[in-house]
Amino acid sequence: MATVMQKIKDIEDEMARTQKNKATAHHLGLLKAKLAKLRRELLTPTSKGGGGAGEGFDVTKSGDSRVGLVGFPSVGKSTLLNKLTGTFSEVASYEFTTLTCIPGVITYRGAKIQSYMLINSSPYYAQDILILLDLPGIIEGAKDGKGRGRQVISTARTCNCILIVLDAIKPITHKRLIEKELEGFGIRLNKEPPNLTFRKKDKGGINLTSTATTTHLDLDTVKAICSEYRIHNADITLRYDATADDLIDVIEGSRVYMPCIYVVNKIDQITLEELEILDKLPHYCPISAHLEWNLDGLLDKIWEYLSLTRIYTKPKGMNPDYEDPVILSSKRRTVEDFCNRIHKDMLKQFKYALVWGSSAKHKPQRVGKEHELEDEDVVQIIKKV
């Protein structure tokens, strides 16, 4: 019997042979769905599989922002970890120097980024919220079990941001290869979750409505994809020009959507003209880890891509504590989130908050717990008496 790998290859070959046009759209959609199902099969851990297909490295999940370094061997991942965190990870000119995951704490603008976390209801002064993970190099076929690839990519899946490290003197095709490995593992880079709804039902067949012009998905294609999943009744609403892959992502579920920066390292080895060509890449940041060129630029970019928010606390009658900001994520940065980060019971005692900074209309503005905070706001919580 053909192995899953062989089946995947056969489908990929067939897709490559099939011309893309309106008449073949539904057939291609079907092939894509088959491919997604086979890939899932590969990733599901089996008892005899050993190594646990879906398992990453055992790094304690500390901190709420983890940044993973992913790239081919010897592109300079460990060199970068050493420079950004002061942690030691071995650097050498031979490939696969790093064989496990090595975490380091990112220092930003000279200060370690720290935060309060709650452990067993008492506030716990947690260290290390911005953690950089050095990972072994991956090679093509990593997601299908080559080398430590699967472990690397599983760990990458748990990150909040991925840095794809590329070597400036190696061809840019490497970028595409790494992306393919990550995509095959359900990681979606610099992409929002598809803006479409998919609702299964008991009867009524497949209904497709769209509130925007769609050029990729027609009813036939949608039906072909659904039939592959044995779904015969569903309402699908597209709110943008979704592709077959987007629909499959929604049906499959378990996709992670993650910001990604393409870090082009070793720019000390290329000419200015070559650098200008690279400059056209979206989401890109040129550096020389070895010579420490543009590391601040990279940190700014990581900060921007993580969309972290620093909030300074101001105890009553005292100056704000600018040394230890409370870090909130972009998606959860209300006064309520802030309170929860300081103490579990803080919200029970909450009366209102005073806020200084860009989210405040006055200096200070009196706000409730729904108020959304901005980076570098200063907050004072007023408790009930």
Ligand SMILES: Nc1nc2c(ncn2[C@@H]2O[C@H](COP(=O)(O)OP(=O)(O)OP(=O)(O)O)[C@@H](O)[C@H]2O)c(=O)[nH]1
């Ligand atoms: N010229 C130059 N060389 C660099 C730079 N950064 C790293 N290197 C060199 O590239 C080689 C590989 O560096 P590592 O940091 O070990 O690379 P890695 O990606 O961690 O490699 P693996 O762990 O084997 O996957 C070493 O010889 C480094 O000195 C850089 O910015 N410029």
Ligand SMILES: [K+]
């Ligand atoms: K190396």
Ligand SMILES: [Mg+2]
């Ligand atoms: Mg290394």
